[in-house]
Amino acid sequence: MTSESKRYVVVPGEKVSVTKAPEGPYIYEFQGEKRVSVVGLVDSKPEETSFIPIKGFYVPREGDVIIGLVTSHGASNWFVDINSPYQAVLSIYDFFGVRQGGTLPDDPFNYLHVGDFIKARIVTFDRIRNPILTVQDKELGRIVNGTVITVKPAKVPRIIGRKGSMLETLRQGTGCDFFVAVNGRIHIVCANEALQEIAVMAIEMIESQSHTTGLTERVKRFIEEERKVRGV
Amino acid sequence: MKQRPEKFFDEHGNRLDGRQRDEMRPVDINIGVLSNADGSALVSYGKTKVIAAVYGPREPTWRYNVLPDRASLYVRYHMAPFSTEERKSPAPTRREIELSKVIRESLEPVVMTELFPRTAIEIYVEVLQSDGGTRTASITAASAALADAGIPMRALVGGVAIGKVDGVLVLDLNEVEDNFGEADMPVAAAPDLGLITLFQLNGVMTLDELKEGTDMALKAIERIVEKEKQALRESATEVEAL
Numbered sequence: 001m002t003s004e005s006k007r008y009v010v011v012p013g014e015k016v017s018v019t020k021a022p023e024g025p026y027i028y029e030f031q032g033e034k035r036v037s038v039v040g041l042v043d044s045k046p047e048e049t050s051f052i053p054i055k056g057f058y059v060p061r062e063g064d065v066i067i068g069l070v071t072s073h074g075a076s077n078w079f080v081d082i083n084s085p086y087q088a089v090l091s092i093y094d095f096f097g098v099r100q101g102g103t104l105p106d107d108p109f110n111y112l113h114v115g116d117f118i119k120a121r122i123v124t125f126d127r128i129r130n131p132i133l134t135v136q137d138k139e140l141g142r143i144v145n146g147t148v149i150t151v152k153p154a155k156v157p158r159i160i161g162r163k164g165s166m167l168e169t170l171r172q173g174t175g176c177d178f179f180v181a182v183n184g185r186i187h188i189v190c191a192n193e194a195l196q197e198i199a200v201m202a203i204e205m206i207e208s209q210s211h212t213t214g215l216t217e218r219v220k221r222f223i224e225e226e227r228k229v230r231g232v
Numbered sequence: 233m234k235q236r237p238e239k240f241f242d243e244h245g246n247r248l249d250g251r252q253r254d255e256m257r258p259v260d261i262n263i264g265v266l267s268n269a270d271g272s273a274l275v276s277y278g279k280t281k282v283i284a285a286v287y288g289p290r291e292p293t294w295r296y297n298v299l300p301d302r303a304s305l306y307v308r309y310h311m312a313p314f315s316t317e318e319r320k321s322p323a324p325t326r327r328e329i330e331l332s333k334v335i336r337e338s339l340e341p342v343v344m345t346e347l348f349p350r351t352a353i354e355i356y357v358e359v360l361q362s363d364g365g366t367r368t369a370s371i372t373a374a375s376a377a378l379a380d381a382g383i384p385m386r387a388l389v390g391g392v393a394i395g396k397v398d399g400v401l402v403l404d405l406n407e408v409e410d411n412f413g414e415a416d417m418p419v420a421a422a423p424d425l426g427l428i429t430l431f432q433l434n435g436v437m438t439l440d441e442l443k444e445g446t447d448m449a450l451k452a453i454e455r456i457v458e459k460e461k462q463a464l465r466e467s468a469t470e471v472e473a474l
Binding site for chain 1: 270271288289290291300301303342344347348349350351379380381382383384385386387388422424425460461464465467468469
């Protein structure tokens with residue numbers, strides 16, 4: 001954020017002249033004029049005017065790596081909550097990496113339970129079918145360590161920060177490992193529980209103060225102070 | 233039951249509650265009042281108090297609600313048993329079912345339902361205190377709650393009722409004016425798009441009165457939507473003030 005940038009809140013139906021907006025239905029045209037469809041910030045700078053949505057939810061896109069919560073299973077698939085309007089499906093054949101109709105363990109549903117978090121990629125999603133997931137890639141699959149927290153998907157860009165600056169602050173401050181999925185779920189792996197608590201609190205702080213300026217510095221100070229208090 | 237007043241205007245031409253004939257009751261809009269809902273709003277038009285909660289888009293609660301090309305909008309308008317002077321049975325009445333449909337249809341033109349096929353957006357409107365104009369206050373509350381939930385909308389909607397009492401057009405009816413007046417005309421509109429989304433008339437008006445009443449309503453709705461925008465802006469910048 002440069003000092004000459006000017007920010008103001010816009011609400012649905014208001015006219016804007018923005019040059020940059022994230023992918024999604026945030027800007028639409030009415031009688032040749034651009035208008036916004038959700039509450040957001042217009043960040044006006046000499047070089048460009050961008051729109052940052054404040055409120056919103058996650059809409060699946062093919063290729064996104066997400067963190068899902070297993071909610072139930074069918075005859076040959078798990079149903080996964082991906083923090084979006086649509087429920088995702090993970091096939092057991094995909095989970096075990098065998099071809100459709102191939103040999104599976106006798107008790108396939110004992111390998112992934114309701115309540116487990118998985119890291120997965122969205123393979124297909126369109127207007128007529130719910131998202132289908134795959135876990136057949138490096139670093140995908142069941143999450144076995146650390147903790148997963150859920151934040152509002154609209155806050156994800158702020159948690160990552162410009163070119164990953166906020167995430168780097170969190171990493172350096174706590175020494176934890178973070179994976180931020182686009183659907184608003186964050187996987188945190190820390191050396192001990194105290195550090196994990198600090199990391200969670202810092203993320204909650206970013207979420208609630210996401211549209212304020214000078215946040216990176218405040219988060220840095222917050223982590224340092226908390227570490228002193230807890231002696232870690 | 234309230235009695236019919238002898239006169240609806242005093243010697244100065246003011247209404248029973250001291251308002252001018254084209255004066256609204258104080259409008260108050262609070263955003264994000266419920267933490268369990270995706271979006272919520274509490275709206276009061278004078279003594280009329282309405283709360284709206286929005287959920288979704290999400291997997292439809294009822295499978296038969298699925299629409300293949302867009303999200304289905306579900307609205308439940310309900311009056312709390314304590315909202316009226318005499319206890320109202322909590323069971324849904326014919327009137328409440330009808331108003332649910334009316335409120336849904338006044339929101340459908342602005343919600344971008346085509347973006348989320350096969351999902352459901354659920355809006356629960358609860359009237360906490362009723363003093364006339366509950367359907368228009370409900371529309372304002374539902375619109376603010378939808379915006380709070382981050383559901384893409386073409387514009388914000390506001391509603392207000394016009395009535396005729398003692399042969400005079402008045403803005404924003406209260407319960408007595410509604411019960412004993414000659415006409416009641418609720419209007420909802422999206423001023424940003426120049427779109428009227430609800431237009432009902434109960435009673436008798438001349439064509440000139442209808443035109444004048446519509447103008448009065450649209451002017452008032454502009455002010456209501458401006459308040460709605462202000463409330464949404466404040467809800468977005470609340471943290472900044474810390």
